[in-house]
Amino acid sequence: MWLTLRVWERPRILSAAALGAALGLLALVRATNLMLLVFCLLVGVERRNDLLRRVRSLLGHLDLVSVGAGVFLLVLMPQAAYWYRITRALLVDPYREQGQYLDLFHPHLEGVLFSVSKGLFFWTPLLILAVAGLPLLLRTARTVFVSAVVYLAVAVWVVASWSIWSYGYSFGMRALIDELPVFALGLAALIETVRV
DSSP states (O other), X not given: OHHHHHHHHSOOHHHHHHHHHHHHHHHHHOGGGGGHHHHHHHTTOOSHHHHHHHHHHHHHTHHHHHHHHHHHHHHHHHHHHHXXXXXXXXXXXXXXXXXXXXXXXXXXXXXXXXXXXXXXHHHOTHHHHHHHHGGGHHHHOHHXXXXXXXXHHHHHHHHHTBSSTTOSSOSSOGGGGGGHHHHHHHHHHXXXXXXX
């Protein structure tokens, strides 16, 4: 999040390369972490007009976009080379053989959010306060409100769209652990508002 804010506030080659490297490392951990691009692209967007400015800004900084994308791909190259050496494919879906798949038209939202066995809010009730605090970002950190809400909506939808939505044997909704820093923004906004 810090790198994203830095890139938009002061566009420099070094910060664009660092953001590309961070996104590459996130993709190596789990490909669905690339949903974070939604957050990165929407930081600072408060109104519809801001989207047009954002597109113009990206087009005006194609050199930085190229540097970030190049570093991103450079970080992914060792993994792609390994997959190609082992499987003769640059991209590998390790879940295909297990019969698991992504179905974006049939998400298991109720189970992912409220189930006793894995539900996010059942096992982590503090996140209810975090979600309640998201609208308060409009007062405390307006530039991240849209990006946080859209990112969390996309992340929950994608996680809930997995064919085996319970994600194995664990307590709670482990598939949403990577989203906790963005949930923390809502919780921080709530604490800041209550404290004042």
